[in-house]
Amino acid sequence: MRVYDTERQEWGGSRRERLFHTDQYLDVPRQKAVRQRTGIVLAVVGLAFGVWALAWKDEPEPYREPAAAEQESTAGTDGAGNGVPPTGSGTHDAASTALPVGYASQQDAEGYRIALPEDWTREARSSQYGIDVVDYRSPDGTRRLQVFQVLETSPYASLKAARVEAEKLDGYEAVSLAEVPADTGSAAEHEYRADEIAGEQDGGSTRHVIDHRFEAADGERYALVAYGSDADGAEDERELVDTALLWFCPPGLECDPPAG
Missing domain, CATH: 3.40.1000.10 (Mog1/PsbP, alpha/beta/alpha sandwich)
Known part of the structure; x- marks a missing residue:
């Protein structure tokens, strides 16, 4: 098969064709080696991208004080997820009936x-x-x-x-x-x-x-x-x-x- 040499402005023979399409004329072992190296490069690139994506998605939240975090987690529910603000549960002493003066x-x-x-x-x-x-x-x-x-x-x-x-x-x-x-x-x-x-x-x-x-x-x-x-x-x-x-x-x- 002949190819056109743009630099020389002429058609080349089979030797020049091999210069333009070198991969096609490699022996089978060398072709396998090329494909393996290409696969390894692609795998490394894919792994690096996956690690980056996971790290970005699982980035930790900013640090909060434990008390503040607990308060935020309980606010707005009644313990059963009903969206009711929490209410305090005082003791009997706190809710005791006050005695008359004296x-x-x-x-x-x-x-x-x-x-x-x-x-x-x-x-x-x-x-x-x-x-x-x-x-x-x-x-x-x-x-x-x-x-x-x-x-x-x-x-x-x-x-x-x-x-x-x-x-x-x-x-x-x-x-x-x-x-x-x-x-x-x-x-x-x-x-x-x-x-x-x-x-x-x-x-x-x-x-x-x-x-x-x-x-x-x-x-x-x-x-x-x-x-x-x-x-x-x-x-x-x-x-x-x-x-x-x-x-x-x-x-x-x-x-x-x-x-x-």
């Missing part, structure tokens, strides 16, 4: 927990049933909170029996006697006025009484009875009963502070 929670010698004014004194006497009857008194003796255990099978039945005795008091005047809502078990309340009540130190003035009886977390029934002057209204006796009831924990049990 009140304190205390553990009584009879085993129950209760809350009442800090400067009140305590007296106790034996009872025919359950724990001792405990009286807490204000320093001036005008207010009292009584705690005892109830024998009857229900708070309401116990109050109906107690009303029979209360009706014998001078100047007895009923305000209410009814079952009331309760967090545990059942509860009932008897509210009344009377001119003279045994054990009170300011006889002769009308007294206001709230007798609250309830079933506690231990399944037993207890009474919280608040006594005070009727002249200053019913709010102070109500606060006494409500606070004592809210913080009451029966003997032998451990109770969390009431939740706010």
Whole structure:
């Protein structure tokens, strides 16, 4: 086959053709060697490109403080991936109901927990049933909170029996006697006025009484009875009963502070 030599401006013979197409006239072993060298070069180039691509794709993220990284990973979810901002979970102490000013929670010698004014004194006497009857008194003796255990099978039945005795008091005047809502078990309340009540130190003035009886977390029934002057209204006796009831924990049990 003849080829055209552009430099010489003439057609060349077979010898010149071999100069232009040298690969075609190499012997077979040399052709294989050329192809192997070409394959090795291409493989090296391809490997280098792959390493570069992987290194670029897996480049590490900028360093972040552990606390910041954890905060970013949890923000915006509720733990189940629902896209809800996280909320704190405070302890019972942090969410406890605040006591009225001047009140304190205390553990009584009879085993129950209760809350009442800090400067009140305590007296106790034996009872025919359950724990001792405990009286807490204000320093001036005008207010009292009584705690005892109830024998009857229900708070309401116990109050109906107690009303029979209360009706014998001078100047007895009923305000209410009814079952009331309760967090545990059942509860009932008897509210009344009377001119003279045994054990009170300011006889002769009308007294206001709230007798609250309830079933506690231990399944037993207890009474919280608040006594005070009727002249200053019913709010102070109500606060006494409500606070004592809210913080009451029966003997032998451990109770969390009431939740706010």
